[in-house]
Amino acid sequence: xxxQNKVAIVTGASAGIGQAAGMxxxxxxxxxxFAARRADLLEKIVAECGAGKALxxxxxVSKPESVxxxxxxTKEKFGRLDLLFxxxxxxxxxxxxxxxxxxxxxxxxxxxxxxxxLCAQAAFRMMKDQVPRGGRIINNGSxxxxxxxxxxxxxTATKHGVTGLTKTISLDGRKYDIACGQIDIGNxxxxxxxxxxxxxxxxxxxxxxxxxxxxxxxxxxxxxMASLPLDVNxxxxxxxxxxxxxxxxx
Ligand SMILES: NC(=O)c1ccc[n+]([C@@H]2O[C@H](COP(=O)([O-])OP(=O)(O)OC[C@H]3O[C@@H](n4cnc5c(N)ncnc54)[C@H](OP(=O)(O)O)[C@@H]3O)[C@@H](O)[C@H]2O)c1
Numbered sequence: 001x002x003x004q005n006k007v008a009i010v011t012g013a014s015a016g017i018g019q020a021a022g023m024x025x026x027x028x029x030x031x032x033x034f035a036a037r038r039a040d041l042l043e044k045i046v047a048e049c050g051a052g053k054a055l056x057x058x059x060x061v062s063k064p065e066s067v068x069x070x071x072x073x074t075k076e077k078f079g080r081l082d083l084l085f086x087x088x089x090x091x092x093x094x095x096x097x098x099x100x101x102x103x104x105x106x107x108x109x110x111x112x113x114x115x116x117x118l119c120a121q122a123a124f125r126m127m128k129d130q131v132p133r134g135g136r137i138i139n140n141g142s143x144x145x146x147x148x149x150x151x152x153x154x155x156t157a158t159k160h161g162v163t164g165l166t167k168t169i170s171l172d173g174r175k176y177d178i179a180c181g182q183i184d185i186g187n188x189x190x191x192x193x194x195x196x197x198x199x200x201x202x203x204x205x206x207x208x209x210x211x212x213x214x215x216x217x218x219x220x221x222x223x224x225m226a227s228l229p230l231d232v233n234x235x236x237x238x239x240x241x242x243x244x245x246x247x248x249x250x
Pocket of ligand 1: 011014087088189193
């Protein structure tokens, strides 16, 4: 199917990586639903994309009814779904394990893991039943799906959980032509990583600024993964600022 006839939902598309990926998909010819909670930001982005190419839907991925509405609105406007970029996510301030309030733990799990599951499930249902059948789900993991930062229990645990979700969807999706892969990003310039320019805690107890990269490259990587035929899958891709502390234990 030509990109011009393909439809994507991008969650967490009002800023950062979701915005960059959604706009890269539109540029590549996709029809894109931009989803997040902030309507004003979504409307601005969709207006920039041009009429007929994009749709803004206010959605909170941690709420089942909101997710249901997101997929229904996309079906109503574009008729099908070829790609879910399951991107919406949040961080949490670095806090020692023993001081972490349960409410904060639960908030991060609700968005980063429960929200990803709800969206993946809705996409799976739609892709399984549509004609032509199938589609692709790309989950946004992180470098933290591999290794933690100090004081990051909820973020690291949920991102490790995303890896389990990716592998399970990839396996369960085989018989319905649903492919599933994961993009693990390290230090893209977005509101979430603002504090890295000033300095973030390192494993050895020091605080240091870290190199970051333009999120446009992440958007282009998502377009590459999305443009493969459904019998080909990038299961995991790591894209990171070349000199960030990850490889080489620092
Ligand atoms: N930046 C990086 O270097 C990096 C590295 C590794 C992984 N990631 C992952 O990439 C994803 C995006 O990160 P980012 O850096 O672009 O963060 P960001 O700049 O903080 O943007 C987060 C996006 O998620 C949306 N969002 C948050 N909670 C939501 C909810 N409950 N329902 C719907 N949308 C929600 C926000 O929009 P609203 O507030 O309008 O809802 C916003 O559009 C996350 O999953 C993050 O873990 C980022």
